[in-house]
Amino acid sequence: MSLSRVRRVSLAHSVSSQLSRAIVAGDFPAGSQLSEPSLAATLGVSRAPVREALIELELRGLVEFDPQGHTRVPTLTPADLQEIHALRLAIDPLAASLAAEHATADVFAALEANIAATKDAKTLADVSRLDADFHDRIVKSGRNRRLMLCWSGLRDQVELWLTQMQLRHQAITKRTRQQTVDSHNKLLEVIRSGDPKQAAALAGDHVAGWIELLPTVTAVPKG
Amino acid sequence: MSLSRVRRVSLAHSVSSQLSRAIVAGDFPAGSQLSEPSLAATLGVSRAPVREALIELELRGLVEFDPQGHTRVPTLTPADLQEIHALRLAIDPLAASLAAEHATADVFAALEANIAATKDAKTLADVSRLDADFHDRIVKSGRNRRLMLCWSGLRDQVELWLTQMQLRHQAITKRTRQQTVDSHNKLLEVIRSGDPKQAAALAGDHVAGWIELLPTVTAVPKG
DNA sequence: GGGCCTCATTCTGTCGACAACATACAATCA
DNA sequence: TGATTGTATGTTGTCGACAGAATGAGGCCC
Helix, strand or coil, X not given: CCCCCCCCCCHXXXXXXXXXXXXXXXXXXXCCEECXXXXXXXXXXXXXXXXXXXXXXXXXXXXXXXXXXXXXCXXXXXXXXXXXXXXXXXXXXXXXXXXXXXXXXXXXXXXXXXXXXXXCCCEHHHHHXXXXXXXXXXXXXXXXXXXXXXXXXXXXXXXXXXXXCCCCCCECCHHHHHHHHHHHHHXXXXXXXXXXXXHHHHHHHHHHHHHHHXXXXXXXXXX | CCCCCCCCCCHHHHHHHHHHHHHHHCCCCCCCEECHXXXXXXXXXXXXXHHHHHHHHHHCCCCEECCCCCEECCCCCXXXXXXXXXXXXXXXXXXXXXXXXXCCHHHXXXXXXXXXXXXXXXXXXXXXXXXXXXXXXXXXXXXXXXXXXXXXXXXXXXXXXXXXXXXXXXXXXXXXXXXXXXXXXXXXXXXXXXXXXXXXXXXXXXXXXXXXXXXXXXXXXXC
């Protein structure tokens, strides 16, 4: 039997990850207030870890503090989404180019598995989750911690936006799914080829394509 | 007389800004441990606001938590600087293109004043501060909060790196200064022209130029 | 009946205290 | 002497408590 390193996990971290999952999943309506005492009571901890988690979530864009100091779930507007997309148009090409330089075989395997899974996706939530995971692996393979930090914040906010638009359970069209699969396949191949510039260019196209895809899905909310 | 909104400023915010200034200024040696009790005693507050400030500083990259939970001033390596520069190569063009779309007359005035001040810069610290301010205004004029957040973190870390390299008081050559002035002038003009694509391209060149400039100043530390 | 004042509630910001844990050092034993 | 144990100190993670501010309900006066 091999012993593995014991890692102590703080309550604040548990609260943070639980809260971020809950917020992204839509457990709290947009604009609703998160009171520290009530969260602390619900989670069975004191206010201190809750407070620390909220500070972290604020910097990640999953909650915001109003002028009175109350914590609220932000109501993401089209302008917010535009901000996010503008940043992604700058970030994703960098991620792809770094991946082209540093990615290893196991990354490719994971990306292939991800694409295979995407072919079975039924809802927008499935595609979204798999897409986020796909880009997660690309970003991580680039080995740039600061880039990862920036990306993870954007990713969570996109997920939150999907939830707030009530798009999570909308069925996807074959065309949307196929488009995603094709796009990811191309991205994977160019990264595997190891050409940073081509990878960056294609990643930019990928994001731009996704942005253009949005109106078609937002046009019919409540699938 | 016009009344401005009274903003209550929390101790945590004061601690955060004081600490970030102190860290960037080099008051704490690289790698040194920041103990909460001692900081709290020095600042005359309890540990709670100090803790909150440290969490914020960690997400901004000005401190890091080691596995034991101790807070340390990160020792920025060349690899860190490379990470930062890679991100800036992606971020700055976006900032410039947004500025080209949204910047107003007062921004141009401020940028002109900044360039004028740069002509009198004596040390690398001067140039660095003015350069950071120059880009600050460009980023802010783009009206993308998420971009501003990302940028401000990078800016502080670059400042910290300059401090750790003991480059702050190094005299600058006329050539370096002139190069900065010329580059900023060109950037200002292309932003003023309102062409986002050109602005983005030029901003990328600007960052790349600055990166290439670095070896020449790091080659002779301790001016 | 409408506007104003008071009060109760709730929340945040801050504080001091305690337990668990890590680290360094001194003491002990083979 | 060298390894091990015990101890003392310092630090973090967490908790409960309190003051000040904001908010809303309810009563009161005109």
